[in-house]
Amino acid sequence: MSIGDFVHEEIPTAEVDRLEVVYAGLADSVRDLVDATIRTTVDDETIRRTQAEVGALAERLRARQLDGPAGVRFNSEARSWNWGNAVVGLRNALAPPLTLVRDEDGLVHADTVLGAAYEGPPGLVHGGVAALLLDHLMGETASAGHTRITLTGTLTMRYRRGTPLGPLRLESRIDREEGRKVYVVAHLADPDGITVEADGVFIVPSWAV
């Protein structure tokens, strides 16, 4: 796998929308299987039998597939899709997936519910998962809704307390800009308040100005 480019793929937007429903269904079922694989207590024989059947399903899907990762694709109607993305990719069972909402006042937020697959300490969200989700939200915030290219420079997380698995909210906004530097602040919160704070410096590359 090598460093790829954004790929122009001429699929009409209506067809992209239709495909998303089909693919999201499969990915949701795989997410459910990931959770069940962690939590099941069925006997060994059932585990082995299930493993063989999962293997056969993967083989069926691989009968025709992309050579490498999904990348980011777009059509001439300016519709783009990054179905494989580790945080927002709707075909990626690792992604919750996060749905970002851009509010009118510049705040970007996302609501999600994290289960067993995102655990670190017992019953708590893995600290690195908090960083994973916040990193993505902040990058999207810096790029101002993909109206400009920004690269992550530095990212700092401050862990105030453990984040329980369950319903969570992420919020992010641009704090200030200085030349080609965009300063973003963000946090992760459970229903009782903020658990992790983050700030990041994003760079608009000189070739993109």
Add this chain to the structure above:
Amino acid sequence: MSIGDFVHEEIPTAEVDRLEVVYAGLADSVRDLVDATIRTTVDDETIRRTQAEVGALAERLRARQLDGPAGVRFNSEARSWNWGNAVVGLRNALAPPLTLVRDEDGLVHADTVLGAAYEGPPGLVHGGVAALLLDHLMGETASAGHTRITLTGTLTMRYRRGTPLGPLRLESRIDREEGRKVYVVAHLADPDGITVEADGVFIVPSWAV
């Protein structure tokens, strides 16, 4: 799901070892299915049929299961297992899983190969995935092989360049300690060198001294 404790479960170590082989087999097949779900280009009908079968397999596994997340368990032989962990959990298809190696000189390292499920920008590891893996490695480093409890205080990532999907190495070590603060430095590298640097401050809680 609530904040859990470490659970004492009296399974003999030899049986834990045996179970790990069974469960790791299933999780590896699910990892393969996650990748295939991202990359497949088979027709809609095959996708829908596969979705139904994946759902049936998850239902079979759920016939008997834990009420919540896997947590961290241990037996009276001081063998512990955290099979659900988002980074090192061998039953968690989201985890690569990372295998940490503690060298004699205090360096902790891990080698891994990241595929399509860990993508951010086209062909590159998601910046948040780099943070996820480094966070875990650094926490383990601070805890000195689980000989003490440490909580993550702050974590800073500096992105030097994009990290290509493929073979990667992570390294981490304790830089210094001041009272109850443990300073850890780490990096992620591809075959050409370092791509992300990190440093973190970990706290030994006062009740644990």
